[in-house]
Amino acid sequence: MENKTIVITGGSRGIGKTVAETYRQRKANIVIGDIRDAEGEKLVAKMNEEAGAKVAIYVHTDVSHYEDNRHLFRTAESEFNRVDVAFLNAGIGSTSNTLFAPLDDDREESIFNVDLIGVVKGTKVALLHMAKNKEDSAIIINASTCSFQTPPAMSAYNAAKHGVIGWVRSLDFLPKVCNVRINANTDLMTDLGDRSIEPYWKVADALPRASMKTLIQAIDICIKNTTKSGAAILVLPDGVSDFPRPAVFESTVNEATNKALEIYKVEMVEQYKKELDIALKRYSDN
Numbered sequence: 053m054e055n056k057t058i059v060i061t062g063g064s065r066g067i068g069k070t071v072a073e074t075y076r077q078r079k080a081n082i083v084i085g086d087i088r089d090a091e092g093e094k095l096v097a098k099m100n101e102e103a104g105a106k107v108a109i110y111v112h113t114d115v116s117h118y119e120d121n122r123h124l125f126r127t128a129e130s131e132f133n134r135v136d137v138a139f140l141n142a143g144i145g146s147t148s149n150t151l152f153a154p155l156d157d158d159r160e161e162s163i164f165n166v167d168l169i170g171v172v173k174g175t176k177v178a179l180l181h182m183a184k185n186k187e188d189s190a191i192i193i194n195a196s197t198c199s200f201q202t203p204p205a206m207s208a209y210n211a212a213k214h215g216v217i218g219w220v221r222s223l224d225f226l227p228k229v230c231n232v233r234i235n236a237n238t239d240l241m242t243d244l245g246d247r248s249i250e251p252y253w254k255v256a257d258a259l260p261r262a263s264m265k266t267l268i269q270a271i272d273i274c275i276k277n278t279t280k281s282g283a284a285i286l287v288l289p290d291g292v293s294d295f296p297r298p299a300v301f302e303s304t305v306n307e308a309t310n311k312a313l314e315i316y317k318v319e320m321v322e323q324y325k326k327e328l329d330i331a332l333k334r335y336s337d338n
């Protein structure tokens with residue numbers, strides 16, 4: 053990672069902060085986008101002081117807004133010339149338990165806006181910077197064990213994190229179109245931070261957790277393994293493994309479908325390459 057640039061959303065504290073510190077130790081340039089300005093500024097000031105040079109920057113970023121994502125990645129590129137890795141990690145769990153809560157639009161939308169739509173917007177903006185890279189580049193989404201498991205007290209969070217996996221798996225074709233791969237980690241690491249989800253809390257407190265070392269191992273795989281694309285990587289107390297994709301439902305395909313699919317796989321790559329060129333031009337014009 054020496055002299056490479058990693059953009060980390062939600063890096064002011066928690067998992068994102070530890071990932072930032074780890075990759076800074078490996079001499080990467082660090083760009084943090086978060087809404088916790090004081091904590092983020094303090095973290096990058098320490099990194100810059102230790103390095104005696106500008107190796108880290110903080111950009112106020114609410115990941116649920118395109119404009120903030122644009123500002124984050126544009127600042128990263130103008131400061132460090134390019135973005136090699138994007139760790140889209142910002143997330144909230146505080147409105148997870150909504151089933152019998154008041155019928156409040158903001159409450160319902162907030163968790164999806166950050167945990168799912170923030171990932172979609174972050175990916176689209178990251179791509180417009182990273183697709184220009186000549187070398188392999190990686191977008192990594194911090195999902196959750198709740199991308200596959202469903203504790204009722206975390207229902208809205210589970211739905212958002214399940215959605216993230218659908219997004220990542222849908223983009224497995226990206227390396228055919230540009231030098232960017234996207235993968236997701238699904239972990240359970242720390243305090244879930246939401247005491248409102250009693251009585252589930254007692255279960256949550258008793259759950260075995262993965263270590264930060266295991267998460268870093270998974271992120272390293274996403275960065276280094278150039279064959280890994282559209283994968284959901286489990287980060288568990290017993291280590292790292294791939295969560296396999298469900299098989300295609302046999303009754304939904306036949307010979308004709310398979311033939312059409314073969315043609316589509318070629319045509320869609322050409323189509324997406326054209327669309328990417330147009331998107332890059334549109335982005336640089338704005």
Ligand SMILES: NC(=O)c1ccc[n+]([C@@H]2O[C@H](COP(=O)([O-])OP(=O)(O)OC[C@H]3O[C@@H](n4cnc5c(N)ncnc54)[C@H](O)[C@@H]3O)[C@@H](O)[C@H]2O)c1
Pocket residue numbers: 061062063064065066067068085086087088113114115116141142143144145166194195196197238239240241242243244245
């Ligand atoms: N803690 C766990 O065990 C665990 C397990 C699985 C997945 N995750 C996921 O890991 C990620 C980080 O979790 P954490 O435990 O470090 O949480 P955390 O609350 O300690 O850190 C999350 C960071 O995201 C930032 N953030 C929140 N909303 C934001 C927004 N709109 N725009 C930009 N930044 C925003 C916060 O300010 C904070 O700095 C989340 O996506 C979470 O869902 C955590």
